[in-house]
Amino acid sequence: MTEVDEGTGHRAVIDLLGVLAYAELTAFDRLAEDARLAPTLDGRAALARMAAAEIAHHERLSARLRELGADVSAAMTPFVAALDAFHDGTRASTWLEGLVKAYVGDGLAADFYREVAAFLPQPDRALVEEVLADTGHADFALREVRAAIAADPKVAGRLALWARRLVGEALTQSQAVIAEHDELAELIITGTGDLAGVGELLGRITAAHSVRMRALGLNP
């Protein structure tokens, strides 16, 4: 792993914190929306609590952006279109789809952001790791999805297809984001060393995704 030079680094830090800050705001939105699909008041409150945790993360990232002299809104703006397109293209229509999206989609995104954050200097590396720490989504989603598959094994096939669609849409949108942000692209290539390093990074993310799919009881 190679350290990035300071000029690229500063711009890339703002970019990464900006995309994360907006990602937390959309995660809030999405969880709040999916909470309404909950079959019970307990499930609805559980998702609402997770949504609230995302906003706490959003606030931590915003505070750091301001500390770095950046305008929070301006730092988020370049990523609005891609993240909105991802969410609009993968709107959950059932409670289980929402949970799979929370577990598989957020897991994938968190792995990616964590890999990129590894190239950042402190304290930003620690901050990104902190806001990416699981807020209870994983266990809750796992429990609910596994119980639903146990009760009706047929749902597994449909949910596996849904998860593949999430991955496809996530790849499309993240390529679009990186193509438009030279500093982020440079950070990733410089950080990983070369294109072979980028391939290894993608390999690690794919492997972690397969582990999550199997944990849900779904074929990757």
Add this chain to the structure above:
Amino acid sequence: MTEVDEGTGHRAVIDLLGVLAYAELTAFDRLAEDARLAPTLDGRAALARMAAAEIAHHERLSARLRELGADVSAAMTPFVAALDAFHDGTRASTWLEGLVKAYVGDGLAADFYREVAAFLPQPDRALVEEVLADTGHADFALREVRAAIAADPKVAGRLALWARRLVGEALTQSQAVIAEHDELAELIITGTGDLAGVGELLGRITAAHSVRMRALGLNP
């Protein structure tokens, strides 16, 4: 003000904490939904933060309900229909309508709950007062609505009509709730002393409502 006897008191405490716990959950929902109407990312983040604060209140109430031996979901269930009917009947279609609803509607509800809580023993009285404390809605909504009226005085008439509709719908639904919950009705009548006391309570709530309307720049 008269203290209520213990049997009625316990049931009424569960009822009041239950209705409040569900009110916070729906307030979360509503703020999360209205956040999407925000004209700026800053406004959207501000409403999302307020929504997150409601969930923190919901958690405090849930913890107390569990402490009292009540099932949180069961305590909320009797109030779902009335509160959902209120929100479905007063769905904001613009950012300003959402803010007026947050300020006028939540203010009205908070005044009512606070009056009822005054008849409760401690620590529940303090808990209710704590979760009803303003989470920044008021100032934010006031600022935004007044700025909008200053920029275009014509919006004041439309928003005043909207506020009247909110009050009408709130009265309809709260009468329905009280009619179905004898212990709550008894708590209010015993607490205020008699029907004249109930009238005074309503007078205080109405006066506070008029103050809020004028603060917004709207005719009550």
